Amino acid sequence: MNLALRDIRHNLGRFVLTCLGLSLLLGLVLSMIGIYRGLVEEALSLSRTPRADLWVVEAGKRGPFAESSRIPGDTREVIASLSRVAAAGSLTYQSVEALRSGGKLRLYVVGYEPGRPGGPENVTAGRTMGRSHYEMLADVKSGLVLGEQVRLGRNVFTVVGLTRDQVSSGGDPVAYLMLQDAQRLQFELEPPVARREAERGAPPATTDVVNAVVARVAPGTAPGQLVEAVGRWKHLTALSQSAQEDVLTKSVVDKSRRQIGLFTVILLAVSSVIIALILYTMTMDKVREIATLKLIGAPDATIIGLIIQEAVAMAVIGFSLGALLINLAKDFFPRRVILLPGDGLALAVVVLVLCVLASGMGVRLALKIEPAVALGG
Amino acid sequence: MAASITTPPLVDIQNLSKSFGQGDGRVDALKHIDLQVYAGQVVGLLGPSGSGKSTLLNVIGCILEPSSGRVALDGQVVYDGRWLQKDLRRLRLDRIGFIFQFHNLLPFLNVLENVAVVLEIAGAGTGPARQRALELLQYLQVEHRREVMPSSLSGGEAQRVAIARALANRPRIILADEPTAALDSERAGVVMDLLRKVAAEQGAAVLVVTHDEKIFDRFDQMFYLRDGMLADIDGPHTRSKDVAERR
Numbered sequence A: 001m002n003l004a005l006r007d008i009r010h011n012l013g014r015f016v017l018t019c020l021g022l023s024l025l026l027g028l029v030l031s032m033i034g035i036y037r038g039l040v041e042e043a044l045s046l047s048r049t050p051r052a053d054l055w056v057v058e059a060g061k062r063g064p065f066a067e068s069s070r071i072p073g074d075t076r077e078v079i080a081s082l083s084r085v086a087a088a089g090s091l092t093y094q095s096v097e098a099l100r101s102g103g104k105l106r107l108y109v110v111g112y113e114p115g116r117p118g119g120p121e122n123v124t125a126g127r128t129m130g131r132s133h134y135e136m137l138a139d140v141k142s143g144l145v146l147g148e149q150v151r152l153g154r155n156v157f158t159v160v161g162l163t164r165d166q167v168s169s170g171g172d173p174v175a176y177l178m179l180q181d182a183q184r185l186q187f188e189l190e191p192p193v194a195r196r197e198a199e200r201g202a203p204p205a206t207t208d209v210v211n212a213v214v215a216r217v218a219p220g221t222a223p224g225q226l227v228e229a230v231g232r233w234k235h236l237t238a239l240s241q242s243a244q245e246d247v248l249t250k251s252v253v254d255k256s257r258r259q260i261g262l263f264t265v266i267l268l269a270v271s272s273v274i275i276a277l278i279l280y281t282m283t284m285d286k287v288r289e290i291a292t293l294k295l296i297g298a299p300d301a302t303i304i305g306l307i308i309q310e311a312v313a314m315a316v317i318g319f320s321l322g323a324l325l326i327n328l329a330k331d332f333f334p335r336r337v338i339l340l341p342g343d344g345l346a347l348a349v350v351v352l353v354l355c356v357l358a359s360g361m362g363v364r365l366a367l368k369i370e371p372a373v374a375l376g377g
Numbered sequence B: 001m002a003a004s005i006t007t008p009p010l011v012d013i014q015n016l017s018k019s020f021g022q023g024d025g026r027v028d029a030l031k032h033i034d035l036q037v038y039a040g041q042v043v044g045l046l047g048p049s050g051s052g053k054s055t056l057l058n059v060i061g062c063i064l065e066p067s068s069g070r071v072a073l074d075g076q077v078v079y080d081g082r083w084l085q086k087d088l089r090r091l092r093l094d095r096i097g098f099i100f101q102f103h104n105l106l107p108f109l110n111v112l113e114n115v116a117v118v119l120e121i122a123g124a125g126t127g128p129a130r131q132r133a134l135e136l137l138q139y140l141q142v143e144h145r146r147e148v149m150p151s152s153l154s155g156g157e158a159q160r161v162a163i164a165r166a167l168a169n170r171p172r173i174i175l176a177d178e179p180t181a182a183l184d185s186e187r188a189g190v191v192m193d194l195l196r197k198v199a200a201e202q203g204a205a206v207l208v209v210t211h212d213e214k215i216f217d218r219f220d221q222m223f224y225l226r227d228g229m230l231a232d233i234d235g236p237h238t239r240s241k242d243v244a245e246r247r
């Protein structure tokens, strides 16, 4: 006969309520981990979209995301002509604000060359970018719909396709434009002084400036070899894809990661205190029953089993409910929440261990109860 | 009952003392008690409130540690200046059945489970435990309430379930602390007859603490406690009817 199960059934309402509370707490912990994963994923998504091996940026810069980078538009041809490069494409990046139905819409505009590395592989709705001007691919997060027209700078762009999971490290949805459109937009939105200078013929004399060139290397080539080769040009620096991702995680998301990490640890600490308190009071409420069990001759194993089994039941139910809850809620978060099975499993183990440890307090109390307590009126 | 005189007592208490607290607050609850209860005997323990009746019963049940003296149960010395048995709970489980004024049923188990649980703790399988529990409930005429939770039992029903539980492991020593205090005289009589039946059929020693004059005629022998000291009201194995007549 399982005493824990029967005790739970007897106090079902209270047990369910306790599990519900615990599940909210654990759901919170899970969502923090999910937010962290989402943050890293979002920060890296832009750098991963081109599926590049190599990033070529302005000399000495760790661009184009962590630092600004401006290089001549013909860099792509130079890089593409290197013997071990399979394909290369130019890219521009900039944040813009567009007006949309009374409100402001922040977009992270990426200019790329359709047919070359840099754009999204596929769209979830509509079509990919054609060769004509003033077309736009927008991330669904922007709220834009197919066929919608958006004014950016002096021109009006038409949404021809929608993408998914394309956001900047700041969480702004990405809009893809054809490279020349994006370059013109960059020029238009520059400060008037710089623009006048540029119009008077001062350098840069051309709008043909890009922020980075991405390249895919020929099969069997290590990106490291090309990083060196590109570095010989004084005005360029190359980073391998892994170096780029490193820069992104270190400089862009590192603080947020530590912030969220610390918060998660605090949440876990709070959870353990609460779990311990719950288990302790659950035992306190059973003092008389435990004394009776001792009186009729139940060994300590029976009593410890009762407490630990209830703790484990609470952990399992609380965690499962929390995981369910956060799975249902995750799409309502403004930024991505990524729940990895591994993270869930790790938290489940942590919670289980916490519960068993926390029940130690209750167990100690239970072992100290004198059987004579059962005799008091 | 003549046979019981020649066999060793099931409960054998010698020079037992028990005090609570120390210094000024010290209470000598039991003073140099000698007491023997034999198989088949139903013994009454009387005395005013605070005289030490419960303390004596709890010491015999190995719930309280004596201060000094010697306690032997079922031929085995359990206490002699210190506990001699490591596993007192196992001893209680196998040899002693408790019945209390407050029935002490586990509130989260139904009637049948409350009885079966002591059998399972003692090592019986689920099936045999249920079977025996059911038999006991039938014996005590509460089997129709087997699925009910203790909170919805009447006082008499709860007490009978508690007795069923006390009898479950066929203990040779049955200790009852005011078992009839919450019952009317008819029910009290039924409970006492039942204890007599168990003593006779199982050869158990039954020790009953009570204030309840209604049941005095059910005892083979009665002891009187005052200020922690024991006095024998009448000679051993006198029929309790005589006691009632003399009073």
Ligand SMILES: Nc1ncnc2c1ncn2[C@@H]1O[C@H](COP(=O)(O)OP(=O)(O)O)[C@@H](O)[C@H]1O
Pocket: B020, B021, B027, B028, B029, B047, B048, B049, B050, B051, B052, B053, B054, B055, B056
């Ligand atoms: N746990 C205890 N701590 C201190 N004193 C106690 C305790 N239990 C009983 N006593 C004292 O011992 C004496 C005998 O108590 P008890 O055996 O309960 O009497 P009875 O059952 O005859 O009413 C009383 O004076 C009581 O106050």
Ligand SMILES: [Mg+2]
Pocket: B053, B054, B055
């Ligand atoms: Mg008492």
